[in-house]
Amino acid sequence: MLRIRHYSISKKLTWMNMFVSGTALLLACTAFFAYDVYTFRVGIAHNLSTQAQIIGSNTVSALVFNDSRAAETTLSALKASPQVAYAAIYTSEGKFFAGYWPGEHGQSLPFPGLPTGKSQTHWFGHGQIALVDSIVFQDRPTGFVYIRSDLRALDDRLRSYTLISAAVLLISLVVALLISKMSQRVVSEPVVRLADTVRVVSREKNYAIRAAPTGNHDELSTLIEAVNEMLDQIQQRDAALLLAHDELEHRVQERTTQLELANKELELKNREVERATKLKSQFLASMSHELRTPLNAIIGFSDLLAAHTAGSLTDKQGRFIGHVRNGAHHLLQLINDILDLSKIEAGQLELRCEDFRADEALPEVLSMIRPLAMGKNIQVELSVTENLSIFADRVRFKQILYNLLSNAVKFTGKGGRVEIDCQPCGNLVSISVKDSGVGIRPEDHAAVFEEFRQLKAGAEATHEGTGLGLAITKRLVERQGGTISLESAVGQGSRFTFTLRPGSNLAGIVTPVQIASSVNSVLKGGSSKPLVLIVDDELSARELLASYLSSEYRIAMAQSGAEAMEKIRQLRPDAVTLDVLMEKGDGFETLVALRKEAETATIPVIILSIVDQKNVGFALGATDYLIKPIRKSELLPTMHKHLPPRAEDDSVVLLVDDDPKTLELLEDTLGSAGYETQSVRSGARALEVLSSKIVSAVLLDLLMPGMDGFQVIAHIRQQPTLRELPIFVMTAKTLSEQEIAILGKETQAFFPKGGPWQQQLISEINRLIQGKRAKAAGIL
Amino acid sequence: MLLGSPSVCAQRPKATDYQVKAAYLYNFGRFVEWPSEAAATKANAFTVCILGQDPFGADLDTILAGETIGGRHVVAKRISSPQESVSCQILFVGSTEGNRVGKIIDILDEQAVLTVSDMPEFSQRGGMIQFVPEGNRVRFEVNLAATQRAHLTLSSELLKVATSVRRN
Numbered sequence: 001m002l003r004i005r006h007y008s009i010s011k012k013l014t015w016m017n018m019f020v021s022g023t024a025l026l027l028a029c030t031a032f033f034a035y036d037v038y039t040f041r042v043g044i045a046h047n048l049s050t051q052a053q054i055i056g057s058n059t060v061s062a063l064v065f066n067d068s069r070a071a072e073t074t075l076s077a078l079k080a081s082p083q084v085a086y087a088a089i090y091t092s093e094g095k096f097f098a099g100y101w102p103g104e105h106g107q108s109l110p111f112p113g114l115p116t117g118k119s120q121t122h123w124f125g126h127g128q129i130a131l132v133d134s135i136v137f138q139d140r141p142t143g144f145v146y147i148r149s150d151l152r153a154l155d156d157r158l159r160s161y162t163l164i165s166a167a168v169l170l171i172s173l174v175v176a177l178l179i180s181k182m183s184q185r186v187v188s189e190p191v192v193r194l195a196d197t198v199r200v201v202s203r204e205k206n207y208a209i210r211a212a213p214t215g216n217h218d219e220l221s222t223l224i225e226a227v228n229e230m231l232d233q234i235q236q237r238d239a240a241l242l243l244a245h246d247e248l249e250h251r252v253q254e255r256t257t258q259l260e261l262a263n264k265e266l267e268l269k270n271r272e273v274e275r276a277t278k279l280k281s282q283f284l285a286s287m288s289h290e291l292r293t294p295l296n297a298i299i300g301f302s303d304l305l306a307a308h309t310a311g312s313l314t315d316k317q318g319r320f321i322g323h324v325r326n327g328a329h330h331l332l333q334l335i336n337d338i339l340d341l342s343k344i345e346a347g348q349l350e351l352r353c354e355d356f357r358a359d360e361a362l363p364e365v366l367s368m369i370r371p372l373a374m375g376k377n378i379q380v381e382l383s384v385t386e387n388l389s390i391f392a393d394r395v396r397f398k399q400i401l402y403n404l405l406s407n408a409v410k411f412t413g414k415g416g417r418v419e420i421d422c423q424p425c426g427n428l429v430s431i432s433v434k435d436s437g438v439g440i441r442p443e444d445h446a447a448v449f450e451e452f453r454q455l456k457a458g459a460e461a462t463h464e465g466t467g468l469g470l471a472i473t474k475r476l477v478e479r480q481g482g483t484i485s486l487e488s489a490v491g492q493g494s495r496f497t498f499t500l501r502p503g504s505n506l507a508g509i510v511t512p513v514q515i516a517s518s519v520n521s522v523l524k525g526g527s528s529k530p531l532v533l534i535v536d537d538e539l540s541a542r543e544l545l546a547s548y549l550s551s552e553y554r555i556a557m558a559q560s561g562a563e564a565m566e567k568i569r570q571l572r573p574d575a576v577t578l579d580v581l582m583e584k585g586d587g588f589e590t591l592v593a594l595r596k597e598a599e600t601a602t603i604p605v606i607i608l609s610i611v612d613q614k615n616v617g618f619a620l621g622a623t624d625y626l627i628k629p630i631r632k633s634e635l636l637p638t639m640h641k642h643l644p645p646r647a648e649d650d651s652v653v654l655l656v657d658d659d660p661k662t663l664e665l666l667e668d669t670l671g672s673a674g675y676e677t678q679s680v681r682s683g684a685r686a687l688e689v690l691s692s693k694i695v696s697a698v699l700l701d702l703l704m705p706g707m708d709g710f711q712v713i714a715h716i717r718q719q720p721t722l723r724e725l726p727i728f729v730m731t732a733k734t735l736s737e738q739e740i741a742i743l744g745k746e747t748q749a750f751f752p753k754g755g756p757w758q759q760q761l762i763s764e765i766n767r768l769i770q771g772k773r774a775k776a777a778g779i780l
Numbered sequence: 781m782l783l784g785s786p787s788v789c790a791q792r793p794k795a796t797d798y799q800v801k802a803a804y805l806y807n808f809g810r811f812v813e814w815p816s817e818a819a820a821t822k823a824n825a826f827t828v829c830i831l832g833q834d835p836f837g838a839d840l841d842t843i844l845a846g847e848t849i850g851g852r853h854v855v856a857k858r859i860s861s862p863q864e865s866v867s868c869q870i871l872f873v874g875s876t877e878g879n880r881v882g883k884i885i886d887i888l889d890e891q892a893v894l895t896v897s898d899m900p901e902f903s904q905r906g907g908m909i910q911f912v913p914e915g916n917r918v919r920f921e922v923n924l925a926a927t928q929r930a931h932l933t934l935s936s937e938l939l940k941v942a943t944s945v946r947r948n
Contacts, residue, residue, distance in 0.1 A: 058937075060937060061811060061935070061937030061938055061940055061941045062940070062941055064807045064810070064811075065804065065807065065919075065938075065941040066800075066917070067919075067941040070940055070941050137810070138810055
């Protein structure tokens, strides 16, 4: 049945016709057949009944006079009817009287009886029809006739009838098939042709093809017309679409051309902008250099003058020099601020964000501001939540805080109070600086963060400052993902609050603070004395030892083995005094660790201990062993034995700068620290000197005509003998990340001009040169 | 299975010959047509007469009781003279009347009376129906000429079961 769904329409039509005519024929044949069977049966029964009646009337006398032979004679007439299988006469009591069998004499059958009230009955069964008829003579029941007749005739008839029916059915179906095949074309052919046409159209996408009309006026022709009409419309639409498409393409091309032109223009403009930006950066860089270089000279020389290095000054001269220094410092600050601001505006500010501890960064800034505050007798209080970390650029963070604090101190009258509060605020860290100063009018709150806006806070106030501090502060905070806000009223003081992101992991924070502070502690000596590290867990012991040694040596201290190792790595002391019995960590372990590392293996270590374990100490590599309590007269000679307090100064520092004033400043600065110097004014000249003379260090300017500082560094590092030569860089140039990286790798240190470079420079050179001497002494 | 066979039929409690013959007398009446004028002139009852010694006794009366022929009641009548038989439809001549058979037939000359007897040569001597024993069965022969002379019409059915039919 499902397959018929996939037949073609002509096949479907043919099958439909066949099915209809076949069904009709079958029904007709069956009806005729059934009717015939019925009438035939009725006929047979009638015939048999007639026969029975004749037999009955002919056997009355035989019955009456009990002459069965006469009855048999009568019955024998049935021979003429070959279908009769059995016939018999029964008496009125139902007793067998006479019988008939075709052929041989057969068995008599029992009388089947007759329903009361009926004179005749018949029934069918076992391929036979049976009939019982009563014999009545002169109103008296005289007997019965019983006839059974074969229905072979009926069977024959049925068989032939079936055959004829089948033949008729077959012939009719064949004829119907022929007729339907011919007639279905009337319907199917146009449909098939239409389908073919549509298929061709859809396959070839050729909408110019049309279905042929049938010439009839039926639904099919309407369909064909509709299809043709549809094709017409599609063709028209196609044409229109093509037109539109062409137009669109044209337009797209036009637009593309315009766009390309615009792009080119944009590119040109972009390049111009790039060039302008580059120019601006270059301008900034050279500005910073050009402005800072003369300023450096002004500050440096005025400092020297103020320090009476060029002879003593009169009070007036001293005051004037003071004004020059202040003015120069202010100018330097202004230049630095402008450069910072320009960098921020130009998007060139590079931030190096890291996690650091708030409770370490804050005191550092505080220590910078305290002298100012003390000058005005202002109390500064810090409250910081423990174990709070901040994720920000450490240097910029300090700048922000410094700006706020210096403002606070600046605008707070004598005997005032400044409070710093640092605590977590939601998922941020909030730092606030509160002062008891003059306060700011609410309408001016927004203006304080604008550039070059200095507010007339009070009648008496004409304060120093560039007017850029808060503008920079605000931008720095915002660049680091924070906000800054102000609460203030006139006479009520002000509170600046800024937020920053918290650090993620306190434990993982390296604390450069300690390094810086330890460096500071080293620098305190300020001279070229050798450095001795005192390792002892008792403060009093440390101080005692320091007092013994400090007249001839610089002193660094550590209170545990771990701290000692750290400081040894950082400071490279020229000698170590080591207590071996400490609360935290065994001194012997420190000694062993010290001796394991190649760089620290040669440092002289003098063990100072209450217990006498000399054997152990010397076995582990101790240089000497003294037993507490130790007297000064004992310690100093021992120390002298291993570390002479001061060696001959035979070092020359090569100074390279194109600016003669800077050179003079440097010569003076280093000379006062006891170093011999040689100055050259170009990179090429410097290389010449280096090829002919051994120097202990090079102090190099970066921006010079001809060969610049980087080229000089590259040349120096190319020569094997100079690969280890210490190079210090002093520059007024604003350095890029890349340049900082190069300097960090190739030089010992670099100092920005205009910063507090002098002291740092001297201490670095001290460390370096004295370290070398100590090494040389150790080898000797 | 053998119920309907003739032999079984013979085994049943057997009716005496005269009982059979009495029934036959009645049945002859049913297969014979009497001339209509004779029927009209006669009395209402259909009379079966016994002349001479009565061999049937009460059996005949029993058999005939309640029966009709042609709508008329059948009665038995015992007579002693042949003259009396003119009023009968059927006359049975007893074996005691053998000497008077000729005289009786003459008396009944052309009278519509069916004469029946079981004496030998009755039909030869002019009687109409004569019982003939055949084995253990009772059969009869017919003198058709005599019946025709008496204007009696015998059914062909009756002739069919007769052992022989005399026609002259």
